Amino acid sequence: MDDLKKTISDMAIYEGLTDSDLDSLVRIACEKAFQKGSIIFFDGEYSDGFYVVIAGRIKITKISAKGKEQILYILGAGEPFGQLALYHGGVFPATAQALEKSTCLFFPKNPFLKLVSENPAMPFNMLAFLSRRHRELALQIENIALKEVPERLAGYLLYLLNEQKTSKPFNLPIPKEQLAYLLGASPETLSRALAKMVDQQIISMHGKSVTVLDKNGLKTMASANH
Amino acid sequence: MDDLKKTISDMAIYEGLTDSDLDSLVRIACEKAFQKGSIIFFDGEYSDGFYVVIAGRIKITKISAKGKEQILYILGAGEPFGQLALYHGGVFPATAQALEKSTCLFFPKNPFLKLVSENPAMPFNMLAFLSRRHRELALQIENIALKEVPERLAGYLLYLLNEQKTSKPFNLPIPKEQLAYLLGASPETLSRALAKMVDQQIISMHGKSVTVLDKNGLKTMASANH
DNA sequence: TGTTTTCCTTGACCTGGATCAATAAAGTGT
């Protein structure tokens, strides 16, 4: 099995596909490389296919007229993006931008849809994926609309802490500015919120590295009743 | 064709189904009535199926520990809700509550999934629906995170204006308190924002009835650059 | 290695919108 085929067969959205389906995918797939900061597609742009991250990190983001930014998701290896436009509307609902040097596989719309229509397992995988994303977006709204910045931050740090099994120090996976945009805050506000947590001995921080000193304190903070 | 079957065949998610598939759906469907204000399911509750609105209005909503509320969608006749849990997670990602006396059809999970697996057209319809919802949620985040209340309100009024073809007065489809929760504002703030629009002669308002006096003014307001 | 650029932090200030409170208006049921 060649490299590309192996890469594709490892993708969750393609779980359970037959060998010949994988071959068809290999045939239509096309690799694209992106520099840090380069735009993969713009909000509202006509869609001619969708992408799966192979390496690097991609942010899916909304940008206002004033230039303010809200990150919807940050995606890593194996995760698809831009599929919505395949099924509804025909244009991308948000902007995709590389947070770092990244590589993606591109699947062009028409050949892909043809393939899907011939294989009943695929829409089901896609449904599961879209459902997960949908759930994440609902959570985003909950966080932004109903919680304050320190709560959101605490929730995010707990999420990072649970990602790794140990309670060792970990690195913030993205620059703090980007984290601010993910949490729906200004970089200044995030900086202050972090400083306050350090002050309260809930975490300690050196550059990107964070150590959780008081997990229970974090939990309390994340579900603050005020 | 009996009433229930007709109702089901009119639903967009069931477009293009064969007669025998419709019959199967009729067999598993079950009608449920809800009083104004009654909860259909809670955020985080285990899911045993999903619903389609037949009559009335349902809100899908997130509620914080402090009791603050953010409406994600408001659904009317023909629209499905609660399907996410079928495909991922197994629990409802938000609370569903009847805004008024409503009737829904309930489709129990297991029989439905069995049906779906036998009919390849259905997941595709569902994908299209989920995609549309996803797009709406992304828009919600954009509104809440990146725009101010007057902009969101102007956008919503334009949406209502475009729903009907004429530029005649129209009624707000929901109470102003609920509209506030949909727009991510407090009822007081919404009240003031509406009062200001009346003051600026952009709209006039009598109870639930709104007349748009200055559509261009509304448009400007909806995409304010500040 | 130094230089430029980007990112982070901290301070001072300001404002959109939440909250509290009290009244008015609209619905609802009897």
Place this chain on the structure above:
DNA sequence: ACACTTTATTGATCCAGGTCAAGGAAAACA
């Protein structure tokens, strides 16, 4: 038509967090 409950308006106050500004730390680059 009347009492009761729910919804809407308006005023006064307060604060989370945005914005502007300026200095420091890290990265990126030549």
